[in-house]
Amino acid sequence: MAEQIEKDAELLVSDFTAPAGARRGLRKLAEEIPERKPQVAYTEKMTPGRRIARIAMYVGLVIFAIGLLTPFVWMVLSSFKSANEVFSVPVQWLPETWVWQNYIDIWTESNMLVWIRNTLFLAVVVTFLQVLTGSFAAYGFARMRFRGRDVLFLLYVGTIAVPWQSYMIPQFILLSNFKVSNTLWSIILLQAFGAFGVFLMKQFYETIPEELSEAARLDGLSEYAIWRKIMLPLSIPALASLTLLTFVNTWNDYLGPLIYLRNPDLWTIQLGLKGFVSNLFDTNYALLFAGLTISVIPIAIIFLLGQKYFVEGIATSGLKG
Numbered sequence: 324m325a326e327q328i329e330k331d332a333e334l335l336v337s338d339f340t341a342p343a344g345a346r347r348g349l350r351k352l353a354e355e356i357p358e359r360k361p362q363v364a365y366t367e368k369m370t371p372g373r374r375i376a377r378i379a380m381y382v383g384l385v386i387f388a389i390g391l392l393t394p395f396v397w398m399v400l401s402s403f404k405s406a407n408e409v410f411s412v413p414v415q416w417l418p419e420t421w422v423w424q425n426y427i428d429i430w431t432e433s434n435m436l437v438w439i440r441n442t443l444f445l446a447v448v449v450t451f452l453q454v455l456t457g458s459f460a461a462y463g464f465a466r467m468r469f470r471g472r473d474v475l476f477l478l479y480v481g482t483i484a485v486p487w488q489s490y491m492i493p494q495f496i497l498l499s500n501f502k503v504s505n506t507l508w509s510i511i512l513l514q515a516f517g518a519f520g521v522f523l524m525k526q527f528y529e530t531i532p533e534e535l536s537e538a539a540r541l542d543g544l545s546e547y548a549i550w551r552k553i554m555l556p557l558s559i560p561a562l563a564s565l566t567l568l569t570f571v572n573t574w575n576d577y578l579g580p581l582i583y584l585r586n587p588d589l590w591t592i593q594l595g596l597k598g599f600v601s602n603l604f605d606t607n608y609a610l611l612f613a614g615l616t617i618s619v620i621p622i623a624i625i626f627l628l629g630q631k632y633f634v635e636g637i638a639t640s641g642l643k644g
Contacts, residue, residue, distance in 0.1 A: 395619075402426070402612040409608045425613040435614060437588060438595035443621070445507060445591065446573040449514045453569045454562060457520025462550045464521065465528035466536060476525070482518050487578075495582060509583040514573060520565050527561035528554060563629045571622055592618045 397416070401409045402425055404418040429435055464476045494513070495504070503509045531554065539549045555562070577593045584590055590598065596614045600606050 438592040452515040461524030
């Protein structure tokens with residue numbers, strides 16, 4: 324009985340062990356395969372000429388950045404000066420005495436809080452509407468098939484080249500007839516739709532594979548659901564870019580509020596600061612620069628928060644495939 328069990332065990336082990344010939348063949352095959360060498364990262368050889376060109380490029384970018392930031396730095400530093408130090412000759416960059424009172428005076432002597440509230444309201448509402456209408460219209464141009472689509476898109480995008488000054492008078496007459504002039508609704512209606520947003524979002528939508536939309540249609544989703552559940556989540560970089568550009572443009576808009584908003588209680592921060600300066604017999608530019616610095620802070624914060632998506636959205640919106 325014990326001998327029979329031992330024979331069965333040997334047969335069982337042999338079933339899970341490769342034959343000797345097969346083992347020798349595998350060993351020989353393994354010896355013939357050349358040993359893979361570790362891959363070394365390819366590094367471009369830096370020649371002296373290329374190194375000089377790169378250094379020159381960095382120096383040029385530094386000079387350009389300094390030239391771009393110099394007026395802004397001067398404005399911020401001047402907001403801490405006294406009124407007589409702002410335009411001193413020669414230029415005095417650092418104030419002799421830091422006048423922090425300027426930021427308190429601009430709040431107490433002007434309607435800064437009202438101006439910021441109106442500007443923020445317009446910027447948020449206009450940005451939301453432009454992102455909503457731009458992304459929705461772009462989906463129709465990018466995914467829907469209808470007669471005259473390309474011609475209509477070219478005509479719509481072609482309106483970007485038409486300056487607003489050429490049709491602002493008929494537009495003002497139209498909005499006045501609708502009784503929305505001298506209200507915040509006039510600015511909202513003017514900027515709720517934008518051809519640039521449609522162009523930007525359409526270019527990004529075309530980078531998303533069509534197979535995703537086809538699969539969603541087979542699953543029974545409508546075009547509205549495809550746009551909301553598939554296209555929008557995949558378009559975060561483009562949406563962030565459009566949001567940032569629209570918000571900055573609306574926040575800094577001066578001509579639109581100047582034409583339509585005549586009530587001081589409806590003024591934006593740009594229009595309010597201009598009125599604040601014109602009402603002073605002896606203009607205190609230190610206070611003005613303090614107000615301008617305050618107006619830049621929200622834009623700087625938003626740009627810093629959305630910088631990653633902004634660069635990614637601008638870089639990919641022009642690519643297809």
